[in-house]
Amino acid sequence: MPYMMGSLGHYAVEIRDPHQGVQLLDKAARHLDGRSLAAARAWLASLRAVAYGALHDRTAMTESLNTAERLADRNPHEAQWPWVFAFTSAKVARYQSSAFAKLGDLSAARSVYAAANPTMTTPKSQALAKVEHALLLASAGHQDEAARIGVEALRVGRKYGSERIVANIRTLPSKLPERSREMEDLDRMLISLYGQEQW
Helix, strand or coil, rough: HHHHHHHHHHHHHHHHHHHHHHHHHHHHCCCCCCCHHHHHHHHHHHHHHHHHHCCCHHHHHHHCCCCHHHHCCCCCCCCECECCCCHHHHHHHHHHHHHHHHCCCCHHHHHHHHHHHHCCCCCHHHEEEHHHHHHHHHHHHCCHHHHHHHHHHHHHHHHHHCCHHHHHHHHHHCCCCCCCHHHHHHHHHHHHHHHHCCC
């Protein structure tokens, strides 16, 4: 129950409905207590940090990140379904990067992203972090860099058939008014997806 509710809450945040996302995440949190798995509590705290970042509530975001960091890497052998993997500090860093990106703090997001990216061991988690970083760069006026990173993330999304990565990247061109070679590459890749059955 908490896992499904938390996942739905995070999905709501990702589709830009953070108020609904926080409600769902709060509901999930009510099903966890001090006896719940540390991995579960760290995961949920990380999702809440991202949601609070989207709501521009820095205080609540920081509190949630502190909770996630405190619980990460604790009791790595206790994992059980659906938390079959330990929730590590590297995973917290990925969500921290996302939270700062949603908050709109370019300096902090850049710093966290640079530190977190090498610790992300799967291509999909790296790509999702790149999407957040690209959107933040675009909103800060760094169009060429945003488009270049967007292309990198989109390649991963296509390779692994990740609708989530592709859907998030599709929002990037609207934030990139200036034309550039990187933007043209991104446009071509997105247009080519419309002819492919799985998209």
